[in-house]
Amino acid sequence: MTTATTTRSGLAARSGRQRLTPAAVLRDSRVLAARQLRKTLRRPTYIVFSFIQPVIFVLLFRYIFGGAIDTGATSYVNFLMPGIIVQTAVFGALVTGIGLTEDLGSGVVDRLRSLPIARSAVLLGRTAADLIMNVCTLIVMIAVGLLVGFRPTGPAWQLGAAFLLVLTFSFVFSWISAWIGLSVRNPETAQSAGFIWVFPLTFASSAFVPTDTMPGPVRMFSEHNPVTLVVDAVRGLAIGGPPPAGPAAGALLWLAVLLLVFVPLTVRAFRRA
């Protein structure tokens, strides 16, 4: 091995220490994402329920709260759908942390960490698989939304951009959820610890109601809440109204900061778990 330092096993020697090539890390992440998706597909009842929950939310808000909430010129269903899409993306991300604690408990994480793979590949594979599941959930939910009167008016590229923004949001929250899961290390605690912060975050936002009726401090919180920024950006892109550029920029800034904070925290928690 005098000339080629990269072997088929994806290891490269650098300053006397063996490291993984980025291509190897990506390949391992893909294998682990495939594992996760295959496991999920083997639990059809789980899939059905994870689709049903957001659909029930759509129907509840559309037909029960909808009539009592004043959204001005915009119909409530058009106002609601961007909010509920973002809420679903956040709730869907909670699965990541719960799933990781299950793998910790079964010893699978120890096996994976003892293999010649990057530890980040385990986390990347997991968050990528959860993202793909969330794409499916969102598609089902949007279809139901269209059935009950949701009519996005933005051009296709804007709708695409809105969808991408929601997916990025979901991916970032997967890492936060992963960090919580790896820190509490128990599926039940991960579940309740996850929901505790997600409820105020999604309800104290513009997801379901306009923020201008909220009392001062709550309104302050909700207007800087990343959920509000993403929802407002998606609304602007999908159904018009206030221009989306401002909230979109704010949302992207939030996401970048959250990623920078939580990816290293999660990787560290994973090393120690």
Added chain:
Amino acid sequence: MHTYIDTPPCPVEVEDLAVAYGKVTALAGLSLRIDAGTVMGVLGPNGAGKTTLIRVLSTLLHPSRGTARVMGHDVVQDPLPVRLAIGLAGQYAAVDQELTGRENLEMIGRLYRLPRAEARRRAGEVLERFDLTAAADRRVGTYSGGMRRRLDLAASLTGRPPVLLLDEPTTGLDPRSRQELWAIVDELRAEGTTVLLTTQYLEEADRLAQRIAVVDAGTVIAEGTPAELKAGVGTDVLRIRLHEPATTAAAAPLLADLAATGTTVGADCPAGELTVRVTRPDASAEALRRLDHRGLHVATIQLTQPSLDDVFLTLTGRTTTSPALAEELR
């Protein structure tokens, strides 16, 4: 980057290893060397530090002091080649219940970055070897405990590691599965694999290992071949239960000269039980003959190897139970 060395690296080399979890010291200066192609049995009670040693060697845990090398690679400085060199099978079957046996093994093969076809071929090979071919395409959730453990071991061999780390591989297995697993370990050693196996059973270490290290409170308190160790501990234990408990006192003196030097015949009169540490190979036959000669009827007779407790009692003067520590390490 060839380095020319005359001797191949030592498969496992541990020096003065210490690990502390908060206030609990799990390893306190443990040293160990394993020769290539041999099985080292690490024998100790719960909480002795066996699992911690395995976790350090498999790069899952950083030691607070000391060094550990696998095939010449430092587990902290250079973990990747260590992970390439080891196979790990823990106390739990670390396999995915929702996937089939074959899918589990193919995934591990892929994570060793084998091409898909090669991963598939190797999974088939390992399944065949572990007698799991018939169940290969069933979900692991439907497997018996023994099958799951075999699959777990199969998974640890997918990368053909020169060093195998087995953490209490037979705990919780039925006798038949245990025998099967023992046979596999023998085979692997015969093929040149170096094995570190932790166990709580002297019988298991005796059966599988060329050398045994007895660990207690995070250090090695005795090391040697099984024969050396047992010679140190003494002796087999002969347990006799008499038909008539009332005859116990009369029976005990008859066996006095069978007892190993420095030991006495233990007599439990209410239960009618006699316990003798013996060295003579014909001790049971001789005991039976003498008792029979006096017309004392024997209900049961049993010759057992010293247990881990016996080894411990001899080496440390106390029994293995330290529940507080075991609890903290759970």
